[in-house]
Amino acid sequence: MQEKTILVTGASAGFGAAIAAKFADSGWRVVACARRTERLGELTGRFGSGRVHASAFDIRDEAAMRQALDTLPEGFRDIDALVNNAGLALGTAPAQACDLAQWRQMIDTNVTSLVTLTRLLLPKLIDRRGAIVNVSSISGTYPYRGGNVYGATKAFVTQFSLGLRTDLHGTGVRVTNVEPGMAETEFTLVRTGGDRSASDKLYQGAHPITPRDIADTVWWVANLPPHLNVNRIEMMPTSQSAAGLQVARES
Ligand code: 8X3
Numbered sequence: 001m002q003e004k005t006i007l008v009t010g011a012s013a014g015f016g017a018a019i020a021a022k023f024a025d026s027g028w029r030v031v032a033c034a035r036r037t038e039r040l041g042e043l044t045g046r047f048g049s050g051r052v053h054a055s056a057f058d059i060r061d062e063a064a065m066r067q068a069l070d071t072l073p074e075g076f077r078d079i080d081a082l083v084n085n086a087g088l089a090l091g092t093a094p095a096q097a098c099d100l101a102q103w104r105q106m107i108d109t110n111v112t113s114l115v116t117l118t119r120l121l122l123p124k125l126i127d128r129r130g131a132i133v134n135v136s137s138i139s140g141t142y143p144y145r146g147g148n149v150y151g152a153t154k155a156f157v158t159q160f161s162l163g164l165r166t167d168l169h170g171t172g173v174r175v176t177n178v179e180p181g182m183a184e185t186e187f188t189l190v191r192t193g194g195d196r197s198a199s200d201k202l203y204q205g206a207h208p209i210t211p212r213d214i215a216d217t218v219w220w221v222a223n224l225p226p227h228l229n230v231n232r233i234e235m236m237p238t239s240q241s242a243a244g245l246q247v248a249r250e251s
Contacts, residue, residue, distance in 0.1 A: 006222070007031040007079050009059055009117065010086030012039035014185030015135060018211035019083055019218050024051050026219070031055050031076050033068070033086070048074070059086050059113040069120055080128050081222050082121050084114045085135040087153070089191040092146035103149040110153035115160065122173075129172035129226065133218050134161045138181040138234060142242050154179075156233070163232060174229045176221045181236030183209035206239045 010016035012034035020032045024047040032043050033055045039131050040054035053076045057064035087110040090102035118132065125132065139147045140154030161177035168175060188199035213235070221230050 003027060003029055004012060004080040005029040005031065005076055005078055006081040006083060007027060007033065007121070008083040008085055009033045009113075010087075012022050012036040014187065014210050015180075015183070016083070016085040017043065018215035019085065020052065021046070022212075022215035022219050023222075028081075029053070029076055031056065031072065031079070033059070035059075037196065041088050045236060059117070060108045062116055065113075065117060066120065077124075079124050079130060080120055081131040081133065082118065082125060083133045083135070083218060084118060084157075086113065087135065087157075089139075089150040089187065092191060094146060097150040098148065106149050106153050110150075114157060118160075118164070125173050126168070126171045131174040131176070131222050132164060133176045133221055134158075135180045135214075136161065136177050140179065141234070144243070161232065165229070171228065174221075174224075174226075176230045177232040177235040178214065178217060178221075179232060180209050180214060181234075182206060183211070183214065183224040183237075183239045185211055206237060208237050208239075210233060 006028050008020045011020045011032035011052045020030045024030045030052045034060050037056040043052045044054050057068045134157050136157040137154040139151035140158045165175045184203045192198045
């Protein structure tokens with residue numbers, strides 16, 4: 001059987017690194033994309049450059065993205081699966097106190113870059129009857145304090161996944177939206193600007209989702225028989241649930 005190729009964004013850490021490792025370990029070729037060259041080197045060091053191609057570029061830089069796609073080496077050009085994993089949350093302040101630059105960075109990364117890469121790869125994915133897995137979040141469905149623009153970007157990803165499914169009708173391309181809840185990665189360190197104690201406190205005793213859990217899920221979705229499409233998967237740690245509505249009463 002011909003080896004398949006998967007392109008994973010945000011592959012230097014967390015979900016992306018776990019997804020890249022899972023697929024590489026299971027015989028797929030992996031195009032691992034991220035900004036941090038040295039972290040991608042861990043993947044190529046472990047699996048070899050014939051199995052993992054490290055593609056280092058800033059996902060917000062469209063010219064660099066196009067250049068990276070145009071210069072994929074032989075053996076990594078026929079993309080069968082795209083995992084749009086790169087994304088971030090910045091800040092936990094209420095909307096009225098947020099930093100606009102952080103909002104723009106989240107929109108640029110989580111929305112603009114994701115749609116750009118998807119659009120660029122769609123012809124190949126259609127040729128290959130491939131698969132797209134978008135990493136969204138429960139924050140796109142359930143609002144929480146300080147989630148504001150981060151949640152809105154993930155709601156975009158969720159709706160974009162549904163829209164892609166519709167537009168790709170009849171092409172054989174599968175589209176899945178994965179919506180994780182609390183997961184322990186560098187997510188909270190990034191969100192808080194490196195506050196290790198905030199990160200540790202959030203996850204302590206919660207048994208959060210692990211990168212391995214997400215890698216196993218993406219693996220399952222991507223390896224289903226071609227006649228099956230999982231539209232969306234909402235996942236939470238058992239310890240997490242929605243908290244409901246609030247009322248501001250007159251005192
Ligand atoms: C990450 C999940 O619950 O921290 O997107 O927003 S949550």
